[in-house]
Amino acid sequence: MTAFLEIDAITKKFGGFTALDNITISVGRGERVGLIGPNGSGKSTVVNCLSGVFSPELGAIRFRDQDLRGLRAFERTRLGIARSFQLPKPFRSLTVAENVRVPLLYAGRGRSKAIDEQCHDLLTRVALHDKADWLPAALTQVELRKLELIRAVATEPELLLADEAMAGLSGSEVTEIVAFLLQLSDDGVTIIMIEHIMSAVMSFSNRLVVLVSGKKVADGDPQVVVKDPIVESAYLGQ
Ligand SMILES: Nc1ncnc2c1ncn2[C@@H]1O[C@H](COP(=O)(O)OP(=O)(O)OP(=O)(O)O)[C@@H](O)[C@H]1O
Ligand SMILES: [Mg+2]
Known part of the structure; x- marks a missing residue:
């Protein structure tokens, strides 16, 4: 073992x-x-x-x-395996929700729920659901950190x-x-x-x-x- x-x-x-x-x-x-x-x-x-x-x-x-x-x-x-970056690296031209959709679409391993629903659930977990349509530039430092983490979590890491x-x-x-x-x-x-x-x-x-x-x-x-x-x-x- x-x-x-x-x-x-x-x-x-x-x-x-x-x-x-x-x-x-x-x-x-x-x-x-x-x-x-x-x-x-x-x-x-x-x-x-x-x-x-x-x-x-x-x-x-x-x-x-x-x-x-x-x-x-x-x-x-x-x-x-997922990682979050020391300096948050969101896609600057995509909204908060789109930033979470990218890893859901390309790296997500579970497909039990619709992408929209998964995205909403993830944003809710870090209280960013009200800011789903915002651009990352409008987020505070702690919100950017949360977005960075939840993008990693979207890939369903072990x-x-x-x-x-x-x-x-x-x-x-x-x-x-x-x-x-x-x-x-x-x-x-x-x-x-x-x-x-x-x-x-x-x-x-x-x-x-x-x-x-x-x-x-x-x-x-x-x-x-x-x-x-x-x-x-x-x-x-x-
Ligand atoms: N791509 C690279 N090219 C050359 N040197 C590098 C590269 N990446 C890291 N280093 C060097 O390797 C050493 C370790 O860097 P690393 O980023 O792993 O440190 P760290 O422990 O994460 O530091 P910090 O707490 O400042 O984030 C440093 O001396 C750094 O300058
Ligand atoms: Mg470091």
Whole structure:
């Protein structure tokens, strides 16, 4: 029996620079993993290797026993891997509803309900149904974050990679997004949350993985990991 997700000794280089150095992370179905580390430590690069933007030079990634090597981003989406971007990337010229229809039409895996109904249900879940006909430019920061997340959810992921879904939000908005991610987790989605806001990380995660300069320096119980001297020193002065 292998794990739900196995990141097995991957190394990713950009020219002579090693962004990920022999990283191994094994994630079980249903886990809520917080992936943390200082700026530039390689967190988004892990997401990009999982979602098919980059191919690691060494190592392998297996998702539900399938080797992901050579699979393109849309093929990984169809397998059940979705990601939200650190900087929200809606289609600027499409309405809020159309932005959700795109992943429903092209990547959605369930076809039980009509697209219109699915779109409305998804927008309702993040309280954007009243703004279905708006352009993304008219949305607030937290609404853009919600749109970004719900576009990922529209693909019916089994694994969601949420890359800094809360950057720039107020305390109460952060609480709202954490609650949304916890609800998704309750619905059975395995989630890797990348986040600098430690209160959010600690209230969400049942496991913490720490990267520093492309190396994994800690992996385990969040309460234990945050007290690890290596982790504390990595964050000193931050
Ligand atoms: N496409 C790329 N080309 C060259 N270097 C890159 C590329 N993408 C990332 N890097 C470098 O790899 C390192 C890790 O970047 P990454 O974006 O994974 O960090 P991060 O942990 O997500 O940081 P942050 O918290 O600031 O988002 C950085 O030094 C970055 O400059
Ligand atoms: Mg990043």
